Amino acid sequence: MILRRMQEMLARLYDVPIGHDVEDYVIADRGRFAALTGESCEADEQVAVVTDRNEVRVGVYVDQQVLDRLERRDPLQHLDDGNLEDFCTALEGVSHFHYLMWSLGRARGVSLLELELQADVDKYAGAVKLLTRQDEGRFPTALHRRLFHGVSYLPGLDEESRRRYQEANRSAARFCRSLEEKFLRPRQSRPEAWLAELRRFFRCSHQEKLRLVSL
Incomplete structure (x- = not known):
């Protein structure tokens, strides 16, 4: 249950438990995810929200091969170059789910940019916590460059989505570097x-987040 454990890690990191278990929303089959949500899925991770009258349905897709590799090489026990990419893929989906459900529970609107920005911060912060704990308190100096530089995107992305991902990456990189320094x-x-600053950022509104990452 690697995704549940990742969700628990985020809940502890930000002190924001929610009453929903990500494992109950997982759809590990790409075709079934598309059929249930009406959205095609090209990436190894995707979260879909479907609204039907007064009902909101959420589905979380993470590729089964990613999950299998993470079960074999558990990043919560030992995170390294061999499983960092899969860790980030899975944690992005967990982050989207966790932040979305936390916001819905408070009747807060969430933009797509906000979801991507929070996920990029979550991946960095989660990896920092794991690596410092696993390496006797030593700070992972190469992590920032590894996560935020030389990032590639799916070739089929439309221009609007590509700009959103790029803006989230740049903003998260700036914010995380600022806190690091x-x-x-x-x-x-x-x-x-x-x-404390990470927890404050998590709770900020969309506009407050944009202001913080621009400082």
């Missing part, structure tokens, strides 16, 4: 302040 520098490390 303020709170995680050697000899001046204040991980508790880093965590």
Whole structure:
């Protein structure tokens, strides 16, 4: 149940438990996901929201091969170059689900850009927490470049989606680097302040998030 454990990790990281288990919403078959949600799925991860009158239905797709590899090489026990990509793929889906359900529970609207921005921050923050814990407190200095530089996108993306992903990537990279420089520098490390800023960011509105990432 790797996705559930990732959700629990995010809930602890941000202190935002929700009453929904991501595993109950997972559709691991690409064709079934498309049939149930009415959305085609080209990526290895996708979250769909279908509204029907007063009902909102959510489906989470993560490719079964990604899940199988993560079960064999558990990143929550040992995250490294061999499973980092699969970790990020799965965590992106979990992040979208978790943030969406948390927002819906508070009657908050969520933009697609906001979802992507939060997911990029979640992937970085989650990896930082895991790697520092697994490596006796040493900060993973190469992680920021690995996650935010040289990013590629699906070739079939429309221009609007590509711009959204690129903006989310740039904004998250700037925000995460800023927190890193303020709170995680050697000899001046204040991980508790880093965590507090992450939690504040999570709870911000869309406009507040955009303001923070532009500072």
